[in-house]
Amino acid sequence: MLVHQLLIRSASRHPSRPAVIHGAECFTYAQLGEAANAFAWHLLSQGLSPGDRVVTLFEKSPANVAAVFGVWQAGGVLVNLNHRLPAGMIRRIMEDCQAGFLVADVPSLGALFQDDNPPPPSLRSLLVADGPGGDGRIPGAVAAERLDWRRARPAVPPPSRISIDLSTIIYTSGSTGRQKGVMLSHLSLVDHVASVTAYLKNVPEDRLISVLPLYFGYGLSQLLTAVGVGASLSLVSSFTFPNEVVDVLERDRITGLAGVPSHFRMLLNYSDLRRRDLSSLRYFTLSGARSPVSLVRQLRRTFPEVAIYLMFGQTESTIRISYLDPAEVDARPSSIGKPMPNVQVYVLGDDGREVGVGEVGELVCRGTNVMMGYWGDPELTVSALRDHPFPEIGPASEKVLYTGDLVRRDAQGFLYFVGRKDEMIKSGAHRIFPSEVEFALQEIEGVGEVAVVAERDETLGEVVVAYVVTRPQVNSDPRAFLQQCRQRLPAYMVPRRVYFRDALPKTATGKILKAQITGQDPRAPAVSP
Incomplete structure (x- = not known):
């Protein structure tokens, strides 16, 4: 299965169900499917071939969602970037991945390419959603074609792609500050959706809220899980004013909220959520190295009926490695849980052997969630993807992910994050x-x-x-x-x-x-x- 087929499936099963809500706009699954097809049609009409990299630059909107699925439906490789990045950084990423296509909305395009920052030589086509087209040009003689994504187009043929092909490159600085292009396959993302929706118990009747950027792995994960089950997703562009987020939680009767600790701190400390009717909430998901226990307990006191999932992972592991079941949160709120479905982990010492209970070792991960590698960086790829440490268990050709995260495991198998190998402070004889x-x-x-x-x-x-x-x-x-x-x-x-x-x-x-x-x-x- 390919990622865009999640949308095709939900549009077939739930055509009239709300898919994306953004302010006063609401797109059903049938409408979102048609919009994604329109993006795909335009890309193919511009000469896109299977595997071509397509950079998308959008403010958070239904158009952004449709563009993401449209790239996949056309057979392209998605490179969804933060539209607020400096123009020079966007250009460097486009050069790095040799992007042939750029799809953007008018506000995000802005003054991206100027005489002192021309388009990269690889760029063949610029499509502007709802923008001026035809004879519009930008420096470097790249034509800016108008993309009318709201207009129905003929159905595009299925792309010549299979599940093990590259689906997206997510650029992340990680803990090093260096931009790295993490390559994820269609198989990794589709299996991710199956695993996450299983433990979150997502159903079509769920109404989720998206407060995370869609170019962020965690935000992309939430989008795909919503579409994967046919749930609705309410888009929120900013967390600057927490009460506006609470307005959406109450108005749209949200059942699931995903965020990082800072989001929940803002809601608890800077909003009037305690005076609102938020009885529809079913679960929260918190992701990060280790959520503060005081924050988790404050959430439990404020929302005793809401399930809290503490989740852990990195972009290289298709966003997720483990989660803590809500039934365990009160007993072990500092844990990052156990491996998610279809994921296996080892905790290895410097000698390559598994460490004992309570001892610290590097977290090593195997499963369909393991990335394909770093785009254009074989040396960095080799350092992260290595042979299976126990060849008698895994196939000889299998590569596992050495995460660089140090953890310990208790007698019941629960994992606890300790730190990053590359952030260790060496103070005298202490580490x-x-x-x-x-x-x-x-x-x-x-x-x-x-x-x-x-x-x-x-x-x-x-x-x-x-x-x-x-x-x-x-x-x-x-x-x-x-x-x-x-x-x-x-x-x-x-x-x-x-x-x-x-x-x-x-x-x-x-x-x-x-x-x-x-x-x-x-x-x-x-x-x-």
Whole structure:
């Protein structure tokens, strides 16, 4: 099965059911299917061949959803980018993947290509959704053709593609800050949908809300799971005003909300959700390395009837590796759960053998969720995709994913995230994982967000430094804060310095940009004696 066939199937089974809701606009599955076909028809009319890379640049909208499925229906490889990226970065990504086609809406196209930033040589066609076309041109003599995606077109023929072919390239900086093109197959995405919808118990009657960007793996996952079962998806373009999100939760009788910890903090601390009728909510999903226990418990107190799924993964694992069943959340809220259906994991030591219960090792993953590799980077691919560590179990040709994530497993098989191998702080004879310090500091009353980084030290090599954002109406008392740190951490893990901030820089998907934190001039820190 190919990814776009999820939409074709739902349009056949539920043609009149709402598929995408955006403000006052509502597209049924039949209408969304026709719109995706229109995008595919236009791409094929411009000469798209199977496997050609197509960059999409859209504000979050029904057109964006239709374009995503239209690229796949035409047989192209989707490269769905953040339309707010700097023009130079967009061009570099297009050059990297040798994109032959660009599909965009008018606001996202803006002044993308100028004389000092011409289109890459590989670009053959620019399609502008609902924009001026015909004789419109941009620097570099690339014709800008108008794409009328709301007009029905003849059904396009099935693409000459199979499930193991490349479906999408998701560019991610990961923990390194370096842009990497993660390649995922149709099989990986379709199996992902089957597994996630199974444990979330999704049904066509579900009404989901999308607060995550669609170019983000987590956001794409939610879109595909909704379409996979024929559920409706309400699009929210911004989380700047949390009450507007709550308006949609109440108005559309939302049953499922997926987000990162910062989304739920904003809803709990900056909205009037407690005065709304949100009785339709059935589940929340939180994804990240390790959700703060205090946040999980606050959600449980506020929404005792709502199931909470704590999920873990990375783009290289088709977004997901494990999840914690809601029945286990109260007992082990710091766990990232067990492998999702059709996924197997190992926890390996430096010697390549499985570590014992409670010991720390690298998380290694096998299954259809393992990526195909990094686009155009065989060296990086070889470092992540390696031979099966136990050849007597897996096929000789099978490659498994070495995630770079360090975890431990308890006697019942539940996994716990410890840290990233490449973020380890080496302070004297100690090895410290920033996530462990962050996890402890997040439990201090009044703390909203924490980022822990290393700072150079002449004596110890590196020391722990923390950047902290407190919740509203909470006074930052450095001495009291450090005392709380000492009560929760061994002496060698207590931050040498603590900086209080009003906010921490983040990506559009909510990930804290640690490199930018250390490059700014902080307020006077509290120094640990």
